[in-house]
Amino acid sequence: FSKFPSSLSYFFTPVFYSVFPAASYTDSSDDETSPRDKQQKNSKGNSDFCVKNIKQAEFGRREIEIAEQEMPALMALRKRAQGEKPLAGAKIVGCTHITAQTAVLMETLGALGAQCRWAACNIYSTLNEVAAALAESGFPVFAWKGESEDDFWWCIDRCVNVEGWQPNMILDDGGDLTHWIYKKYPNMFKKIKGIVEESVTGVHRLYQLSKAGKLCVPAMNVNDSVTKQKFDNLYCCRESILDGLKRTTDMMFGGKQVVVCGYGEVGKGCCAALKAMGSIVYVTEIDPICALQACMDGFRLVKLNEVIRQVDIVITCTGNKNVVTREHLDRMKNSCIVCNMGHSNTEIDVASLRTPELTWERVRSQVDHVIWPDGKRIVLLAEGRLLNLSCSTVPTFVLSITATTQALALIELYNAPEGRYKQDVYLLPKKMDEYVASLHLPTFDAHLTELTDEQAKYLGLNKNGPFKPNYYRYLELPRNGEAWVIMSFLH
Amino acid sequence: FSKFPSSLSYFFTPVFYSVFPAASYTDSSDDETSPRDKQQKNSKGNSDFCVKNIKQAEFGRREIEIAEQEMPALMALRKRAQGEKPLAGAKIVGCTHITAQTAVLMETLGALGAQCRWAACNIYSTLNEVAAALAESGFPVFAWKGESEDDFWWCIDRCVNVEGWQPNMILDDGGDLTHWIYKKYPNMFKKIKGIVEESVTGVHRLYQLSKAGKLCVPAMNVNDSVTKQKFDNLYCCRESILDGLKRTTDMMFGGKQVVVCGYGEVGKGCCAALKAMGSIVYVTEIDPICALQACMDGFRLVKLNEVIRQVDIVITCTGNKNVVTREHLDRMKNSCIVCNMGHSNTEIDVASLRTPELTWERVRSQVDHVIWPDGKRIVLLAEGRLLNLSCSTVPTFVLSITATTQALALIELYNAPEGRYKQDVYLLPKKMDEYVASLHLPTFDAHLTELTDEQAKYLGLNKNGPFKPNYYRYLELPRNGEAWVIMSFLH
């Protein structure tokens, strides 16, 4: 018999799968030299980049190749671009996470004719091997994992402030790049045809600029496209809530009592997943319509106070602040897990836990035990930051939808005739969302039905979409409640 | 021992539960006299009505009382109206189905101060006992089950054409009443403050009038309110697809292969229910976004042709026409069930089955076997009309949402200052939907959370709603595909 009884290998291999685990092989040297102080060249002698270690390029290339297999829409765009180059002449400066998926986007933009320069939008998120692979392929990339704040702006500046090269398109994620140009090189906007922005934060900034009359180029809001919303929220969270909880706590879902605060798309995804895994789920809501949906979907609608003593897990998905207060935290039972799936880290009042009588104990990465004087401990995940981004991974498939939308938005803005787009923030038309969706259907071997001419006529639709008819003009009174006569009767 | 072994009573009692089965007790006389030829008075000597048999009033009253228990929102409105009478002076002429739920609505309108006169919007749908109960309570009701077309218009006319009484509000369901006034008494519109219309068909007619510049009073489109849409479609169909199939065919759902054509709200409800009952569900779609949702929800997206030979059930929910053609019907396997949950009876090309080589056999009410020359038979339900309306019942709870919305719309239009509403079709504001929803939450013992002042400020919301922020102006180019530059690249 064997010394490795096959049924007994429970803990054989501690499980570690970050987005880019190859790092473990190649980063072991723990090189402490700042990339800014190194002299590096790629194999073609080019040195217009700044990455951790150009020698890691091969590892990064493999990850890019794997990602390409799950990003069929971008690969399809590349094929179409073999003849025509819709981005010929485009000079795109980008500031996003530097990952294998971003690399597939950048190389697609290249294939479409664009020149690109790129920095990271986050000081920790860069995958050094991927940055190396891009630098090796000739992309001027300025990014590494663990930048200082000074490094961060230095990298952005190196993308923008180049002799003999001036960007005419911006692809931003968070608005830092846009901010930098506004602040340092406002004249640059004269040549810039537009901005494509992905994040909630960045879009918010753009609307503020627009409101203030300071937006000086057209901008595309990619964040609010239907496909992104639906996928990033409902479908992605349905999976990442389970993944994030498992990786941090190894807990069993079956039989656990959970309260989910907020029943928007994110909350719906979380609730559906946990219900399916055998948890008993309670929901809190402020909006009566979402509340009624929660009821019809089979969840008890409660106020947080009513269940806080009994639940095993508290999950916030409201976009609101102080949804879980210190008072709630005081009343939770021992071992209660608290985490946030919402838009920001304000939903749980984590600051209120930083008081002398409570002891914090970091038990695992992203897992803190906060211990009350009587020994009660609650399990706080990711310090109240987003669980799905901190403690689980985002499937390439979802990133593919966003990246494709970004590419299409860049093409649109770049090719639009002068004057078509004003200095305002634009949402992609439904047809474009439909197009992005259609590019992803082959992944599922899904076969779309086409309207016959007769049916299209009957429905009053173009056979190629968009497929939501526009029969009615919707007239609403202004949303000011007082203007609505009946309110005086009702309240 | 017993001659009625308790475990063996399978078929003991044939199951019959229409909406108003009491009919069976009281209609047995099979009175053939037309109500128009009868002289009837209610117990107070009033004869301003025309119903089948005033003596059935007691049976009807019981049904109304039962319905009241499930229509908490209307009962709440009655309570509020004990002091103030927001419909005092209103003269409402109505044309709807005459059911217990309608009776609760009518009596609520009365409690709010309105005078009402009422006819049926459908020649078969009147519950005679309920009509009798309303007549007994003093409502001028003109309706019975089994009207002729001539009766139908006679009844409507009796509501409108009254000496010394002229309506100032219209509540319509289908547009027939509105049509009649337009045609016969156009001058009446001078005093009419507005129309409240519930049905798809009626709303469509109003928009056409509006487009043609012929709408001469404001109208409220109740059909497209969020709550009605969500409840009538997703949640109601989730239950009625099962109910309709069971009552007509007694089939077992487990293991059956089903194709659902269309993945809008109705299709989503049907698919979810059948999947939950163990059916294997395929979906067809024309819109890539709905198609991708179907994929993510776990349904194979196919063209109808690909699965037509293998499925046990075909369900249409598209709103389109000729989705199931004769060619499809020819290829279905023996015993395949075909039915429609969509907006009209055009989805299945039933006409194409009226050919000499096919034999029709009516095996049950609403169930036809269509038999091919080789003996193959398909099971056609409700002759392709709406299964959920023909072969299942609509829960009072759903009707309650609609009735409440109708009442609120009447109050609003009646009380609006001159000039606030133009001669156009209005949609209810989201806040009103939220209000209707909130009135129905107590049914589920559901407890809504209230925003703190701090949270409301943080979100930029009024504490009383509406709860969807309105941050952004959404700018879209016209939906004309050609105007979108990228299209020339993509196609």
Next chain:
Amino acid sequence: FSKFPSSLSYFFTPVFYSVFPAASYTDSSDDETSPRDKQQKNSKGNSDFCVKNIKQAEFGRREIEIAEQEMPALMALRKRAQGEKPLAGAKIVGCTHITAQTAVLMETLGALGAQCRWAACNIYSTLNEVAAALAESGFPVFAWKGESEDDFWWCIDRCVNVEGWQPNMILDDGGDLTHWIYKKYPNMFKKIKGIVEESVTGVHRLYQLSKAGKLCVPAMNVNDSVTKQKFDNLYCCRESILDGLKRTTDMMFGGKQVVVCGYGEVGKGCCAALKAMGSIVYVTEIDPICALQACMDGFRLVKLNEVIRQVDIVITCTGNKNVVTREHLDRMKNSCIVCNMGHSNTEIDVASLRTPELTWERVRSQVDHVIWPDGKRIVLLAEGRLLNLSCSTVPTFVLSITATTQALALIELYNAPEGRYKQDVYLLPKKMDEYVASLHLPTFDAHLTELTDEQAKYLGLNKNGPFKPNYYRYLELPRNGEAWVIMSFLH
């Protein structure tokens, strides 16, 4: 436009679908003559039967043909029997429900070579048209709907007490036929090769006879076959709980709070279905193992008292008695629905509601309102009898499994060599269950995998099954708790 607006046909057709609605066409004559007083002959001049009206035969034949399509296993047995007649010489006397499905079984037995005589096992369950069709085909059937108790035994006697014909096999459902022969014609057992019994009650009686040493022929317990149990309970109840509630109350499931008493197979089916439809389900249990399963499946495990005030529906599935007591009933909220899915009508203490202060109101067939002095009413379904049998229908597919098992058991007993079976009650071997299951797989176009020789050897299995290996001898101490040493420590 039309007087039948297509979208408005809600109540167009009152819904009525019993198992055999054709009755409505043919029974309208309301013939009051007792069948025993009629002289009837079938078209071949045969008069050895007693049914309501031989002229209804054609209607019955159609129902039988429809049933044949859903009973593929019996039809497959008929085909196999074209050469060999495994029941040649068998003289089977049967006493079951007389339905289309039974007719398919009887005609299959005939095709296998048997002679049959048949009576009904329930005075109400006979479908007269089916009885007529069988009589027309030459089967001596003695049954009609609405027999008196005297009729009941007369019919059974007519099957058994025939000159020149003596049964050698019994197929019973409930044990009444067996009882009659024991009581009146005990000598008949000398020629009888065996009994096949389907019902819980009948099986119970047989075990009692066996215990008492009075069972004088071998008997097959068909009731406890795996497939029957699994299908009759879990899968069938998963559908019939919804069907039964809808047909009786038209209620909406979404958001309703339900308590299910008992989490055996029936309870599991009910809970799964209601959860899927959006109800919030609580479970009560006495067995900790089932209780833990309920927890892991996502149901709150409670005592009935804890939730009785808040639930909308109470469903019993325990097999126990007085699970719902008058005290519980007193505490239920207004409009609470109470029904039973368990083994008998003892689970709800209905008798306790027959007190003077409570008013009973029959609002529909199978639906009573019981009204408290303060006006509270509860909705009692089927007077506490089995909801699934009283208020829904049993799918042919499930009946097919049972009927096939009955046919196989008859064949086995009839062909067994003398002495193989003792005077005891036998359960069918797992292999037979597997065989019945395999005959039903084609219905689902399901393709079974076959073991390779190598795999069969590896698993130690015969390639044709049975597929549960029998590695271990399970040794347990007697179930007497005290014999288990640890008990003294634990308690």
Next chain:
Amino acid sequence: FSKFPSSLSYFFTPVFYSVFPAASYTDSSDDETSPRDKQQKNSKGNSDFCVKNIKQAEFGRREIEIAEQEMPALMALRKRAQGEKPLAGAKIVGCTHITAQTAVLMETLGALGAQCRWAACNIYSTLNEVAAALAESGFPVFAWKGESEDDFWWCIDRCVNVEGWQPNMILDDGGDLTHWIYKKYPNMFKKIKGIVEESVTGVHRLYQLSKAGKLCVPAMNVNDSVTKQKFDNLYCCRESILDGLKRTTDMMFGGKQVVVCGYGEVGKGCCAALKAMGSIVYVTEIDPICALQACMDGFRLVKLNEVIRQVDIVITCTGNKNVVTREHLDRMKNSCIVCNMGHSNTEIDVASLRTPELTWERVRSQVDHVIWPDGKRIVLLAEGRLLNLSCSTVPTFVLSITATTQALALIELYNAPEGRYKQDVYLLPKKMDEYVASLHLPTFDAHLTELTDEQAKYLGLNKNGPFKPNYYRYLELPRNGEAWVIMSFLH
């Protein structure tokens, strides 16, 4: 604004959560000295142990304390034992995984009065910090992560071969310890009262010994207890299939096509989870009864060949061998994921992939790409070993059920009077399973209902269980198909 935009922290923290991540803090010294060569003492000067590093004890203690919170049943046993010590005098030698959960079991056995000596049953699974904590508390533990085969047996021997101490009970997991004593110290069995064995493999060996007449003490088969089976298989796999796939591949489940081979408890769990996450699931089966269940649960039953070209994931759960052959592997599409959830690593013919034309690439821990000459790659997880054990963690709650059962079995065997248990393998009685289950109900705040005296009598049950009545004697013919007469007709 911030350089850490909160919404952008995707990859901020690579995710790593093994069962005992604290290892990363304390093992960094990468001490290469073999523990066998070290001189270590705990704080009380005791040196009767051999672990990696006694200084890690504090870290291990924290993990043990966390585990205690999720093992309420063992903690309850400790409380009961404060007076009585049911294991006083017991000398238990154990060989299991050394984890925090095992530590809770060992310390419970200690609290019950036992002396323990312990070794690891797997050379990789020991958590060094836990071993250190146990050693610090005075338990003679001989185990570390990364033992050689020689180390493995040395450790076992150090537990058994002690001067002045001889075990009288064995707790084994896999049978290695039992094997060693049989081989080296057969005389020891004279004093041993019994063996408690947990694993499939170990139980199999015991039955073989028993069959061969060589089992010389009674043994308890803990593996086949109802609770362990149900929890380890259905409920645990329902969660671990998702966890294992996510941690290894970061894939999205929605819309993926999956084939699950085998529909036993493990397969049922996998199918339910994947269906709930939006995958489209096909099932293969050899047993018609399980096959019919799969159909009724909504899965297409196919042969593997029929879907192998189209699926994205292949999961084996059969317990069989060569279910996925090289031929299947050759036909899979690019990027197909292949993994095993079954009993051993034989289900996928991994050996067949070790051929020269295929390239293996280790892309992550436990993840291999196998690359065909044409570039197609399949993703093989854990080299075909058990995914749930290799790539996910087992929830403490499940381990708690097993550990409690082990403790109870030890108490029973130790306290049984001479002669009660023979030299055979015993299964725990249902009552014991019920007891273990009941100890775990408080975790879910689950409230069991108690039978009234009247109900217990009605059901013929003891109020304290066991709750499955034993009415019938089940007589089956021997399972030899040929003995069943009907078989000759059927085949």
